[in-house]
Amino acid sequence: MPPFAFEPNPAPIPATERATRIADPAFGRVFTDHMALIRWSEDKGWHDAKITARATLTVDPATAVLHYAQEIFEGLKAYRHDDGSVALFRPEANAARFRDSARRMAMPELPDELFIGSIEALVKADADWFPAIDGGSLYLRPFMIASEVFLGVKPAAEYLFMVLASSAGSYWKGGVRPVSLWVSHEYSRAGAGGTGAAKCGGNYATSLVAQQEAIRRGCDQVVFLDAAERRWIEELGGMNIFFVFDDGSIQTPPLTGTILPGITRDSILRLARDAGLTVREELYSIDQWRADAESGRLTESFACGTAAVVTPIGQVSGPDYGFTIGSGGTGQTTQRFLDALTAIQRGRAPDPHGWLHAIG
Ligand SMILES: *Cc1c(COP(=O)(O)O)cnc(C)c1O
Numbered sequence: 001m002p003p004f005a006f007e008p009n010p011a012p013i014p015a016t017e018r019a020t021r022i023a024d025p026a027f028g029r030v031f032t033d034h035m036a037l038i039r040w041s042e043d044k045g046w047h048d049a050k051i052t053a054r055a056t057l058t059v060d061p062a063t064a065v066l067h068y069a070q071e072i073f074e075g076l077k078a079y080r081h082d083d084g085s086v087a088l089f090r091p092e093a094n095a096a097r098f099r100d101s102a103r104r105m106a107m108p109e110l111p112d113e114l115f116i117g118s119i120e121a122l123v124k125a126d127a128d129w130f131p132a133i134d135g136g137s138l139y140l141r142p143f144m145i146a147s148e149v150f151l152g153v154k155p156a157a158e159y160l161f162m163v164l165a166s167s168a169g170s171y172w173k174g175g176v177r178p179v180s181l182w183v184s185h186e187y188s189r190a191g192a193g194g195t196g197a198a199k200c201g202g203n204y205a206t207s208l209v210a211q212q213e214a215i216r217r218g219c220d221q222v223v224f225l226d227a228a229e230r231r232w233i234e235e236l237g238g239m240n241i242f243f244v245f246d247d248g249s250i251q252t253p254p255l256t257g258t259i260l261p262g263i264t265r266d267s268i269l270r271l272a273r274d275a276g277l278t279v280r281e282e283l284y285s286i287d288q289w290r291a292d293a294e295s296g297r298l299t300e301s302f303a304c305g306t307a308a309v310v311t312p313i314g315q316v317s318g319p320d321y322g323f324t325i326g327s328g329g330t331g332q333t334t335q336r337f338l339d340a341l342t343a344i345q346r347g348r349a350p351d352p353h354g355w356l357h358a359i360g
Contacts, residue, residue, distance in 0.1 A: 004121045009033040009053035022131045025167040032126035036118035036163035040108050051121045060149040064156040070146035071201040072101040075306050077137040078123045080130045081347030087356040089345045093263045104198040106155035135170025171308045178314030181223045182214035188227035196258035207237035232283045240265040244300035244333045249278035264304040293323045300331030310338035
């Protein structure tokens with residue numbers, strides 16, 4: 001496999017227009033000048049790796065992904081540090097998870113060197129797209145689709161791997177704000193033997209109606225229970241969940257195959273163990289959560305994922321109940337994890353586990 005070919009965008013966004021776009025980019029709407037692209041076919045394997053101008057895809061309407069949703073993705077951020085250097089946060093973990101997701105969806109596994117190499121090459125090509133604002137980053141979206149033109153139901157014989165880069169502002173502009181959760185007793189996100197642990201678009205498609213209901217009920221986000229007993233807390237639509245107790249211990253649901261193994265989740269577990277906290281990866285029921293919040297045994301809860309890093313949970317509601325977590329604000333432990341993790345990511349604290357991957 002030759003190194004990435006570089007086809008510079010012949011008509012990049014002019015610098016003044018770029019400056020306007022990245023001044024306050026929010027999330028997911030501002031894209032850079034280039035994208036990474038690698039093809040896979042049964043006969044050639046991975047081939048045609050390149051960094052090329054970001055452009056519209058032309059796809060045949062019978063392209064497999066449009067019908068049977070063979071699609072997986074990842075999400076990670078590149079940070080520009082105060083000294084001007086650029087680093088990714090744990091991209092090796094994203095590469096490994098991408099291979100796991102691929103296997104579950106009967107897709108070819110992309111070697112880690114190509115996954116990380118494509119991101120490095122793209123970030124280098126679009127280094128001018130880092131927002132200069134504090135907390136800004138370049139959000140990377142690697143994904144793979146079944147690109148074979150065929151309506152038969154089978155694993156496709158052709159795939160397209162791509163990486164997009166998107167300028168992202170600070171998630172917590174104006175300060176951290178606790179979210180309210182709606183507990184879905186009607187919809188499930190994943191079941192035993194399903195795709196809950198794979199990062200596939202289909203999981204998001206099934207979560208949207210529940211998220212819509214959460215909004216209708218006046219909440220910010222939905223939290224799902226297990227599909228079998230409708231009792232054990234699993235995760236949000238796109239974030240894992242943690243519970244903090246008055247004895248200083250923390251707990252998160254175990255990786256049983258129905259929840260997504262978050263890299264932020266794993267990093268928080270590591271930081272907690274480093275700090276000598278008691279950590280449990282154990283099931284926690286909705287009834288217990290409510291009882292513990294009401295008795296004061298539970299003091300904080302937070303969600304976590306790449307986009308927001310750590311999100312405090314203030315209120316929880318279900319069809320015939322509602323309860324407040326702690327004082328309804330951002331708890332100390334929650335804030336401590338948010339600060340600790342973002343400090344490492346932004347190169348402002350030591351990196352004892354070698355989580356930063358320098359690009360340059
Ligand atoms: C991506 C994702 C997460 C968070 O994973 P991170 O690696 O921490 O970003 C949690 N839940 C779901 C369903 C996800 O897709």
